[in-house]
């Protein structure tokens with residue numbers, strides 16, 4: 502999979518993309534991630550990427566020219582059209598289902614915005630999908646792009662050491678994960694649940710499932726109703 506990140510702050514993204522699971526996936530060739538600066542595609546001596554909004558209003562708007570030129574630069578020679586995504590607070594809200602869908606893409610182009618937003622013709626002209634990572638305002642799309650990349654890369658086959666671990670994650674079955682314990686068995690008077698030490702595989706699995714349902718019911722009842730309406734399965 503290839504991912505192009507278009508940003509005014511490549512230096513803010515770089516260390517994140519070199520770390521941990523993503524860094525390992527990049528180094529092993531599983532994903533290719535490139536950072537491109539809009540500033541390298543400006544047309545004037547001031548290297549402007551933004552301007553005041555027509556009709557007045559607060560703040561500055563990302564201009565079409567640098568965005569289109571940067572996109573054309575990263576997509577030249579591509580056989581199939583990439584999936585274009587604008588990171589904006591007005592987009593479709595990211596969830597695991599959307600992550601799974603985007604993880605199937607061969608080539609993603611992520612456009613990070615700053616200032617008050619993108620000129621509307623960027624979205625229209627690039628036929629870009631808009632994605633938000635939640636109902637709060639960030640000062641730029643970079644951190645959202647990093648969230649999206651993290652969620653997508655860990656689903657690529659081979660990105661996690663243990664192939665099973667992505668499947669067990671919270672949300673992958675529409676439920677939160679069960680509680681986890683490691684050594685020691687007793688810590689400051691708090692003991693690991695006996696069943697986990699029992700070696701009884703079926704009972705352990707039943708406990709995990711029960712805990713997972715209980716946790717989801719307590720913390721995220723909305724996930725249980727989503728599941729029921731989707732699959733007809735009873736929680």
Ligand code: 6GU
Pocket residue numbers: 587588589590632633634635636637638639640641642645646
């Ligand atoms: Cl993708 N961008 C910005 N600027 N704010 C956000 C967001 C994105 N998602 C949630 N808030």
